Structure formats: C-alpha cells, structure tokens
Amino acid sequence: MSDRYDFHAIEAKWQRIWQEQGAFVVSGEGRGPKFYLLEMYPYPSGRIHMGHVRNYTIGDVVARYKAMKGYQVLHPMGWDAFGLPAENAALARGVHPARWTQENIGFMRQQLRRLGFSYDWTREIATCEPDYYRWNQWIFLQMYRREIAYRRKTRLHWCPDCKTTLANEQVEGGLCWRHGTQVEEKEMDAWFLRITDYAEELLAGLDTLAGTWPERVLTMQRNWIGKSVGVEIVFPIVGDTERLSAFTTRHDTVYGATFMVLAPEHPLARRLAAGTPQEEEVRRFCEEMSRQDKYQRTAEGQEKTGVFSGRHAVNPMTGKEIPIWIANFVLMEYGTGVIQAVPAHDQRDLEFARKYDLPVRVVVQPPGGSLDEATLEEAYVDEGVNTHSGSFDGMPTPRAKEAIADFMEERGIGRRKTQYRLRDWGISRQRYWGTPIPILYCKACGTVPVPEEDLPVILPTEEFEFGGPSPLTTYAPFYRADCPACGKEARRETDTMDTFFDSSWYFCRFTSPKESRAPFEASAIQRWMPVDHYIGGIEHAVLHLLYSRFFSMVLRDLGLIPQAEPFHELLTQGMVIKDGLKMSKSHGNVVDPDDMVKKFGADTVRLFILFASPPERELEWNEAGVEGSHRFLNRLWRLVHQRREALQGDTPAAPFAGDFSPAAGELRKRTHQTIRRVTDDIEQRLHFNTAIAATMELTNAVSAFEDDGSPGSRWALREAVHHLVLLLSPFAPHLAEEVWEVLGGQKSLVSCPWPEYDAEVAAEETLTIVLQVNGKVRGRIQVAATAEADQIRSLALGDERIKGWIGEKEIRRVVVVPGKLVNVVV
RNA sequence: GCGAGGGUGGCGGAAUGGCAGACGCGCUAGAUUUAGGAUCUAGUGCCUUCGGGCGUGGGGGUUCGAAUCCCCCCUCUCGCACCA
Numbered sequence: 001m002s003d004r005y006d007f008h009a010i011e012a013k014w015q016r017i018w019q020e021q022g023a024f025v026v027s028g029e030g031r032g033p034k035f036y037l038l039e040m041y042p043y044p045s046g047r048i049h050m051g052h053v054r055n056y057t058i059g060d061v062v063a064r065y066k067a068m069k070g071y072q073v074l075h076p077m078g079w080d081a082f083g084l085p086a087e088n089a090a091l092a093r094g095v096h097p098a099r100w101t102q103e104n105i106g107f108m109r110q111q112l113r114r115l116g117f118s119y120d121w122t123r124e125i126a127t128c129e130p131d132y133y134r135w136n137q138w139i140f141l142q143m144y145r146r147e148i149a150y151r152r153k154t155r156l157h158w159c160p161d162c163k164t165t166l167a168n169e170q171v172e173g174g175l176c177w178r179h180g181t182q183v184e185e186k187e188m189d190a191w192f193l194r195i196t197d198y199a200e201e202l203l204a205g206l207d208t209l210a211g212t213w214p215e216r217v218l219t220m221q222r223n224w225i226g227k228s229v230g231v232e233i234v235f236p237i238v239g240d241t242e243r244l245s246a247f248t249t250r251h252d253t254v255y256g257a258t259f260m261v262l263a264p265e266h267p268l269a270r271r272l273a274a275g276t277p278q279e280e281e282v283r284r285f286c287e288e289m290s291r292q293d294k295y296q297r298t299a300e301g302q303e304k305t306g307v308f309s310g311r312h313a314v315n316p317m318t319g320k321e322i323p324i325w326i327a328n329f330v331l332m333e334y335g336t337g338v339i340q341a342v343p344a345h346d347q348r349d350l351e352f353a354r355k356y357d358l359p360v361r362v363v364v365q366p367p368g369g370s371l372d373e374a375t376l377e378e379a380y381v382d383e384g385v386n387t388h389s390g391s392f393d394g395m396p397t398p399r400a401k402e403a404i405a406d407f408m409e410e411r412g413i414g415r416r417k418t419q420y421r422l423r424d425w426g427i428s429r430q431r432y433w434g435t436p437i438p439i440l441y442c443k444a445c446g447t448v449p450v451p452e453e454d455l456p457v458i459l460p461t462e463e464f465e466f467g468g469p470s471p472l473t474t475y476a477p478f479y480r481a482d483c484p485a486c487g488k489e490a491r492r493e494t495d496t497m498d499t500f501f502d503s504s505w506y507f508c509r510f511t512s513p514k515e516s517r518a519p520f521e522a523s524a525i526q527r528w529m530p531v532d533h534y535i536g537g538i539e540h541a542v543l544h545l546l547y548s549r550f551f552s553m554v555l556r557d558l559g560l561i562p563q564a565e566p567f568h569e570l571l572t573q574g575m576v577i578k579d580g581l582k583m584s585k586s587h588g589n590v591v592d593p594d595d596m597v598k599k600f601g602a603d604t605v606r607l608f609i610l611f612a613s614p615p616e617r618e619l620e621w622n623e624a625g626v627e628g629s630h631r632f633l634n635r636l637w638r639l640v641h642q643r644r645e646a647l648q649g650d651t652p653a654a655p656f657a658g659d660f661s662p663a664a665g666e667l668r669k670r671t672h673q674t675i676r677r678v679t680d681d682i683e684q685r686l687h688f689n690t691a692i693a694a695t696m697e698l699t700n701a702v703s704a705f706e707d708d709g710s711p712g713s714r715w716a717l718r719e720a721v722h723h724l725v726l727l728l729s730p731f732a733p734h735l736a737e738e739v740w741e742v743l744g745g746q747k748s749l750v751s752c753p754w755p756e757y758d759a760e761v762a763a764e765e766t767l768t769i770v771l772q773v774n775g776k777v778r779g780r781i782q783v784a785a786t787a788e789a790d791q792i793r794s795l796a797l798g799d800e801r802i803k804g805w806i807g808e809k810e811i812r813r814v815v816v817v818p819g820k821l822v823n824v825v826v
Numbered sequence: 827g828c829g830a831g832g833g834u835g836g837c838g839g840a841a842u843g844g845c846a847g848a849c850g851c852g853c854u855a856g857a858u859u860u861a862g863g864a865u866c867u868a869g870u871g872c873c874u875u876c877g878g879g880c881g882u883g884g885g886g887g888u889u890c891g892a893a894u895c896c897c898c899c900c901u902c903u904c905g906c907a908c909c910a
Contacts, residue, residue: 173907216830216905223829223906230910248910261910298908334909341910348908421909538904611850612838617831618903620838627863628850638865690840693849700849770845775891777845815890820844825890 005637007601011734015116023750024118029527030072036528037063038507038567040536040544041078044104044126045085048111050576050583050609050621051537053593057606058573058615058688059535060117064730065682067118068754074528075118076510078125079105082133082434082499084162084178091467097433098461101128111594115602116733118750123513127502128433132509134456135519136501137438139551141449142558144439148194149427151439151447156426158186163469164430165190167498168423169224169543174293185294190428191437191495195550199225199420202549205565213570214616217541224542226421231405233340233414235260235313238321242268244313247335247419250345251408252400255389256363257340258353260313260324261306263332264289269309272324276310282326289328297328304329304352315340316413317390317404327352335419343379344371350379363388364397425547427498432470434496435459442483442490451484457492470494503544504551507531507566518560525561534567535615541572571686574618583621591621603732604630610688610731633735636699636728640721640739646707646714647721648744656715664716667705671720672762674698675755678727688731695727718743723755770821771796773805789816796822 018024039059042052063075079101086097093100105126112119125132143149156165159176165186170177195202203225206218230249237243244260262269264286273282285307289297296302306327315322329348330339343353344362353360360373364384371380383397392400392407408414428437436457438450450457460478464471472478472494483490505519511528512521536544545567552566575582578589596605608629613619640647660668674694681691702720707713722743729736729749740749764785769792771779779801783792793816796802802824809826816822 214830219830220905226906226909228909246910250910302908304908329908329910331909339910346910348910351908419909541905614839617839622838622851624851625838628852631864632850634864689838690849693840696849768845772844772891775844775889780845813890815844817844817891821891823844823890 005634005735007603007633007734010738011114011116011602014734014737015113017737017748018116018118018750019113019121021748021750022122023748024073024075024120025122026072026074026120032070032072034074034527035066035071035533036074036511036531037066037533038076038510038531038535040534040540041080041503041506042108043080043083043085044101044108046104046107048108048115048593050591050593053115053605054576054609054615054619055535055537055573056112056115056117057609058571058686059533060115060606060733061610061682061688061730062533062535062686063118064733064750065754067750068726068730068752070753073118074510075120076123076125076513077112077117077119077121078123078506078510079108079127080499080503080506081105081126081128082496082502084164084431084433086433087431087466096461096463097466098128101126101433114597115593115606118733123510125506125509125513127435127499127506128459130456130458131516132506133435133459133502135505135509136435136497137450137455137457138452138519139505139555140497140501141438141452141455143193143554144449146554146558148197148554149191150194151189151191153187153189154426155185155187156190157183159183162431165426165428167426167500169425169546174296182293190426191439191493192424192426193550195425195547196420196422198550198553199227199422200418201553201564202422202546203227205549205553208565209570212568214572216538217545217570217572220541221546224422224546228419228421230417230419231408231414232336232417233316233408234412235316235322235340237272237324238312238314240272240311242272244268244324244338245336246338246340247417248340250342251404251414252386252389252392252397253342253345253363254315254317254340254404255386255392256342256344256361257315257322258343258359258361259322259341261327261330261339261341261349261352262309262324263330263337264326264328265332266326266330266337269326272311273309273326278308278310281307282309285326292328298331302328304348304355306352306356308356316408316411323358325352325356325358333423334421344373344376345379345381347379347381350376361388425498425550427501428495429498430470430494431496432459432464432466432472434499435502436472436478437493437495437497439493440481440483440490441493442486442488444488445483445485445490448483448485448490454484459496470496472496500544500547504547505555507534507548508555508561520560522560529561530563530565531567533569533571535571535573537575538572545570571615573615574613576621577618578621591623596626600626600630601633601734603633603735607633607692607732611692612689614685614687614689632696632699633732635703636724636739637735639699639703640742643707643717643721644742647718647742656712658712658715660712660716661708661710663706663708664710664713667701667716667720668761669764670698670701671716671723672757672759675723675727675757676762679754679757682730691727692731695724695731698724698727725749726752726755767819769796769819771799771802772821772823773802774825775823778802778805785819787818789818792816792818792822796824 039055063073067073081101086101089100090097140149157171158165159181161179161181171183176183206221228249231251232245232247235244269286273279306325309324309326311324312321313324341349343349343360345364362371362373365387366384386392386395386400392403405416436459438457440448442448479492479494481490481492508520512524515521548566553564555561556564581587583590608626612625677694678691681687707717725736725739737749766782767785769781769783770777779799806826811826813825
C-alpha cells in the first residue's frame with residue numbers, strides 16, 4: 001500500500017474486480033428479499049452531465065446499502081435511445097442517427113463505469129434495438145385490439161423545429177418543451193392512446209401513493225388530470241332545431257344564467273349568426289380570433305372580448321330567452337366549447353356582462369348577506385343559499401346542486417357528468433428515429449394491424465437524407481407492403497411512436513431483458529415488480545410518471561403484470577446549480593463530471609454530491625467544497641496508512657474479553673453511536689449529508705485517539721476503523737474496498753453485511769443537563785443517565801450559578817425534562 | 827390568481843417543541859516546509875462597559891421554553907393558469 005492516495009489506480013482496480021466477479025449481477029432467486037432500485041435511464045446525448053451523476057450516485061448509495069442489508073438488489077441501467085436529437089446530429093454532422101446513438105452509448109457507458117456504480121450491466125437495454133422496440137409494437141397491437149389505441153383526425157400541436165406533432169404534456173405554455181418554440185396547430189390524422197379511460201384510476205391511485213411520493217408530484221398529476229364533477233345542461237335555441245350543451249360545475253346557479261357564450265372555433269358560431277344583422281360582425285370576430293395566437297388569446301388576465309351572435313337560447317329552468325354570445329375566453333377544448341354565463345357568481349362572466357351591459361341576476365346569497373346585482377363589483381363564487389331559484393329557494397348550495405341535478409335528469413334537461421382536463425395521448429410522430437407503428441393501410445381492407453408473427457417492423461437504417469420530412473415517407477422498401485388480409489398492395493404507417501412510449505414500460509423489461517417470446521417473463525415480473533425505489537428528476541412529474549402509471553394499468557388489464565402502480569417509493573432529486581443558475585449549456589456554467597473524476601477521483605465527486613445537500617434539494621456546485629471532500633478521503637487514507645501496524649490483527653468480529661481504558665471506552669461509544677446515526681439517516685430519510693458528517697466526526701475521533709498500545713486500546717481502534725470503512729462504503733466504494741483490503745478483509749465489501757450497533761455500548765452513562773432560568777441557559781451539569789427527575793431537580797436548584805440567578809426571587813415553577821434540561825421560572 | 831416547496835453565519839448546510847449554527851467550505855493566527863492552493867494546532871454569528879445582551883425574512887400569538895406549532899405580511903423557486 002502506497003502512502004499516497006492514488007485514486008486513479010485504486011478506482012480502476014476495483015472497477016475491474018467488481019466486473020470480473022460479477023459483483024452486481026443478479027441471477028435466479030438470490031438470498032434475501034428482493035429490492036428493485038431504479039434510476040431514470042438517460043437519453044444518450046453524448047456525455048453524462050452533473051444531474052446524471054447526482055441521480056445515479058444517490059441511487060447507488062441506496063443500492064449498495066440495501067445489498068449490505070441482505071436484500072437481493074436489482075439495479076439495472078439502460079438507454080432511452082430513440083429521439084429527435086439523434087436526427088439533428090445526423091443533419092449537423094452527417095452521422096447516421098443509429099451510429100451517433102451507439103457511439104454515445106459506448107462513451108457514456110464508460111463514463112458511468114468510471115463512477116463505480118453498482119449496475120448489473122448484463123441487463124443493459126437500449127430502446128432503439130429491435131429486441132426492445134418489437135415489444136413496443138407488440139404492446140401497441142394489444143392496445144389496438146382493445147381499442148385503447150385508435151386513430152383520428154384532429155388539430156394537433158406542431159413544433160416547426162421538431163417538424164413533428166407533440167402531446168399535450170409536451171407543450172408548456174404554448175411552447176415546445178424541447179425547443180421553446182411557438183407551437184402551431186395542424187389538422188392531421190394521428191394515433192392516440194385512450195389514457196382518459198384511466199383518468200379515474202390514475203387519480204384514485206395517487207391517494208395510495210401519498211406518503212411514498214412527494215406531495216408536489218401528486219398535486220401536479222392531480223391538476224393535470226383535472227377532474228370536475230357537474231352537469232351538462234341542454235339549452236334549446238330559439239327558432240332552431242340545434243341545441244346547446246354546456247358543462248358546468250355550478251348547475252345550482254342555473255337560474256342566474258343570463259346569457260350563453262360560445263368559443264370562436266365552435267362549429268355553430270358562424271352558422272347561428274347566418275342571416276342575422278350580426279352575421280358580418282361575427283364572421284370578422286371569428287376570423288380575427290383564429291389569427292391570434294391561441295395561448296395568448298386564452299391567457300388569464302387577457303381582456304375579454306366578444307360579439308352577439310344575433311340569436312337566443314332558452315334557459316330551461318326560467319324559460320326566459322337569453323342572448324348567445326361568442327367570446328375569446330371560452331375554450332373549444334374544454335367541456336363542450338359552450339358555457340352558461342352566470343355573471344353574479346363567476347368573475348369572468350361578470351366582467352363580460354359589465355363590459356357589454358348584459359343582465360346580472362343574483363341566485364345565491366352568502367350567509368347573512370344580501371348581494372345587490374345592480375352594484376355587484378365582484379362575483380360571489382362561494383357557497384350560500386339559493387334565491388330567485390323557483391322551488392329551490394332556501395336550499396344551501398350542496399343541497400341545491402343535488403336537487404337541481406335530479407330535477408334536470410328527470411326532465412331530460414341535463415345529465416350529471418364528470419369532466420377531465422386530461423386529453424388522450426397523441427403518440428404519432430412524423431419522425432424517423434423511433435419505433436415504427438405496426439399498422440398497414442390497405443385500399444380494400446382499410447386499417448390493418450401487422451400480424452404479431454411479422455414483428456418486429458424493422459426501422460431501416462440506410463444512409464438517408466436527414467433534415468426534411470421523415471425519410472420513411474419516401475423510402476419504398478419500407479412503406480410498400482402487402483396487406484396481410486387480402487394480399488394486395490398496402491401502405492405502411494410511416495409515423496413513429498413518441499419516445500415516451502418506450503420509457504413507459506422499460507422498468508418491466510429490466511426484469512427479464514433477454515426474453516424473446518414476450519415483453520417480459522411472468523415469473524421475473526412477479527419477483528421484481530413493483531420498483532421499490534425510483535429516483536429521477538422532477539421534470540418527469542407529469543410526463544413519464546403519468547404515462548408509466550397508465551401503461552401499468554393497461555398491462556395489468558392485459559394480465560401481464562400483477563399490480564397497477566409501478567413505482568412504490570419515488571424520490572425526485574433537486575437540480576444541480578452553479579452561480580445561482582441551473583447547470584446547463586445555455587447558461588454556460590457546465591462542469592464536466594469527467595474533468596472532476598480526472599482531477600479528484602470518482603469517490604470524491606460522489607462524496608461531495610452527497611455531502612453538499614440532501615437529495616431532494618438543490619445542490620450548489622462549489623469546487624472548494626469538492627476539495628474539502630477530497631481532503632477528507634485523503635485524511636482517512638493517511639490515518640489508515642499511519643496506523644497500519646496497529647490496525648491489522650483480529651477483526652472486531654472476534655469479541656474482546658479484556659478491559660477497555662476510559663479513552664478506548666469513549667471511542668467505542670462514538671463508534672456505535674455513529675453506526676446508529678448513519679443507519680438512521682439512510683434508512684429514515686435518505687439524508688446522506690448528515691450521515692457523511694457523522695463519519696467525518698468519527699474519523700476526527702479516531703485521529704485524536706491516543707493508542708496506548710494495550711490490547712483493549714488496539715481492539716477499540718480496529719473496531720472504530722473497520723466500522724468506519726463499512727459505513728463509508730456506499731458513498732466512497734473504491735477507497736473503502738482498498739482500505740478494507742489493507743485492514744485484512746478477506747472478501748470484497750460488496751458481500752459484507754452492514755454493521756449493527758450495540759445499544760449498550762452506544763448508551764451515554766452520563767448526560768449533560770442544561771440549566772435554564774426563565775428559559776435562558778445559565779449553566780450545565782453532568783448527571784447519571786439513570787437519574788430521576790427529583791434528583792435532577794435538586795441538583796439544579798443546588799447549583800451555585802443557578803442560585804445566583806434566582807437570588808431573592810420567588811420560584812414559581814420548575815420544569816424538569818429528564819435527560820434534557822431543567823427550567824426554573826421565577 | 828391557485829397549488830407546492832423554500833428564506834438560519836461570509837458560503838453549502840445542521841438542529842422538527844428543549845444548548846441555534848453539527849459537519850464541511852472560506853477566513854484569521856501559529857507550527858512545519860526550499861516552496862505551497864500540502865499537512866498539523868488554535869480560533870471564527872453579531873454587539874459588549876466582559877456582567878452580559880442580541881440573533882433563524884418581518885409582525886403578532888400559544889408555551890416554562892419556538893428556527894420548529896398557530897395567525898397575518900414580505901420575498902424567492904417551481905408547477906398550473908380565463909378548465910366553466
């Protein structure tokens with residue numbers, strides 16, 4: 001053993017040994033209960049970034065810790081290998097997306113290996129391999145058969161930079177999630193997955209995840225699903241056979257509906273106005289609206305504008321005729337694209353009514369209040385008691401809702417309805433680098449699924465021209481096919497799948513990645529699913545995590561997996577920050593993990609990342625802090641090196657029968673207290689920063705310990721260092737292994753059990769009691785841990801300093817908290 | 827606007843009703859060294875008349891005791907955003 005901490009040599013050595021031993025390979029029914037630990041697999045963009053390193057380091061600590069605790073740990077890694085950046089790279093550098101992707105995977109795999117992560121590399125998958133994507137196609141066919149996958153023509157979000165359509169979830173405030181480009185609208189045929197069929201279960205499942213998923217993610221998914229319970233009310237149109245249906249959650253206010261409003265895109269908007277004096281005005285308004293950017297037009301705070309359609313509807317409850325308007329603030333996508341406007345009880349409707357001088361009618365009074373419709377400035381939106389509502393007068397809001405809904409259903413005026421904000425998931429992408437959708441279009445037979453035995457539909461990897469439309473659309477060997485039903489010529493679907501399809505079930509594939517007859521093997525799924533602990537970035541709170549939950553429900557309904565929720569515990573790690581900004585290329589503040597590993601070693605980088613901040617919080621990158629972590633590892637190295645002679649000998653596994661000096665006893669106490677602290681910090685809240693701080697304190701105690709050469713002293717020293725190394729091994733595994741070997745450890749730490757603490761040794765025999773007078777600290781005393789409250793009380797009152805502070809004052813109360821403090825109130 | 831999470835030394839952070847600032851960084855002084863951005867030792871919240879006083883975004887409250895619980899306000903980050 002050299003006296004220099006040669007981290008390059010040490011890390012390379014142990015990475016080789018782990019690989020040779022297959023230290024992390026999982027096969028068969030291993031010892032112990034299962035633990036499936038997964039980190040979100042990366043897109044092979046070219047290089048690992050600090051966010052990956054953080055994500056995977058956190059996961060690796062948990063994996064190594066659980067393995068030492070006796071679990072059989074499944075800890076796989078793979079590549080989310082389809083996607084647009086590969087095509088962009090092809091355009092920019094003339095490299096085929098397949099080659100670019102493969103090269104990136106090769107490079108990034110080496111980067112991950114150099115960080116010493118405990119992956120079972122025999123299970124590595126890449127979604128761009130036919131072995132993988134054929135099962136995308138197979139799952140798609142099962143969905144098609146069950147009508148979960150369907151095709152329809154619709155308006156879709158189109159990103160001009162991606163040159164493809166986007167799912168609702170991929171549009172953020174009207175901008176492309178990847179490019180930040182204004183998203184356009186395009187009408188086209190596309191494949192959808194009926195995620196809305198699972199809206200209710202997706203919502204209900206969130207309740208079962210409370211406690212194991214962050215509240216933030218649950219809220220985001222709840223908001224995204226956006227459930228509303230209400231009534232769809234039918235309003236006849238005067239002089240027309242058409243009727244208007246409007247969804248509302250406030251059917252209790254229907255008596256106050258004094259006008260109707262249609263979205264400008266509503267198909268009836270222009271037709272209703274035809275032949276009225278307003279026809280021209282309506283035409284102009286609708287055209288102007290269609291020219292405006294929809295996201296700006298429908299943004300909150302936008303001035304409400306509209307036009308009268310020239311026609312009237314009938315309020316089915318009052319029988320009164322009410323005008324039909326067309327306005328910018330009504331969305332065609334939500335509900336029916338028509339609203340009943342109740343200005344007294346809806347702020348938007350009130351603003352609109354005041355602007356265009358439409359009637360306001362109060363039908364709900366707050367408790368004790370009396371709203372005046374002539375002077376009302378703010379809509380009353382809370383619950384109250386119905387008024388001016390015919391036979392429903394005097395009913396409190398919840399009862400009025402029930403009674404009015406019943407009444408409407410009996411008369412056929414309306415029906416109860418649950419509305420969701422969630423839309424079906426559009427998965428068609430007009431791109432090349434993705435899974436081909438296994439569908440054929442035959443002139444005679446129509447839409448025909450590719451027979452399962454013909455899978456996979458292979459994505460051709462010829463040297464195409466990239467940059468324009470997908471080369472699949474012009475490459476005849478791909479799109480030309482025979483119809484499996486009639487044998488005549490058919491055209492193959494040339495759209496590929498959204499890559500979120502790939503990632504919605506990859507965690508299942510890891511359980512049996514080589515399975516060739518099915519997407520995964522039943523017994524492997526039984527053993528390993530669900531993922532016990534899933535770790536990744538918050539950016540997938542809605543996208544990937546919602547889609548994966550949906551897929552799991554579908555796979556369960558297909559009888560392929562036992563349970564619906566795929567991820568038991570979820571940890572969303574915080575961002576890596578530098579100079580107050582997210583570390584990213586666009587901010588120009590990127591620190592390359594490779595540079596750091598070269599300069600300080602993988603163990604240092606891992607340790608710093610874990611030490612600087614708890615996992616769920618942001619992490620401020622600070623190179624001085626990295627040096628601090630490096631110094632700590634160096635200090636530990638030197639400590640072992642300097643005391644090498646003393647440290648070799650009987651391991652603490654062999655109990656020591658003799659006596660310990662007071663100093664040795666003190667060190668043993670610290671050792672066992674540290675085991676307890678580190679274990680609790682990992683187990684209870686994954687706070688690695690405080691766990692590492694505890695190991696630093698023990699290191700300091702070992703440094704300060706003066707070895708008197710006696711057998712007891714030697715034994716206590718060895719015990720401390722042995723345990724210290726075990727405790728550090730999940731964080732800095734290479735150094736720990738190397739030191740362990742020096743200490744005389746016979747086998748790799750990977751197969752060593754996590755240390756247990758001895759509660760008796762860890763116990764404090766005396767405690768420091770804080771003495772307070774009126775809540776202010778005025779002194780401290782040492783008492784035996786076994787001391788009773790009465791004893792502590794009299795010791796405290798007898799203390800000279802405390803006597804001085806009490807003086808002549810009258811003691812009003814003495815609070816004694818055994819083991820903690822005494823507070824004298826005067 | 828609604829929802830979630832934050833605000834503690836010069837910095838990252840610790841303490842979840844009981845000693846505020848563990849641990850680390852940085853800084854100061856000293857030792858050692860040819861030298862050091864290496865190592866070791868000591869110190870390091872602010873004020874102080876050296877008794878002590880003040881201090882966890884601000885204000886109020888509960889309590890013997892509050893960074894921690896409750897109410898109001900300010901502020902930052904993220905998500906949703908005219909959803910009927």
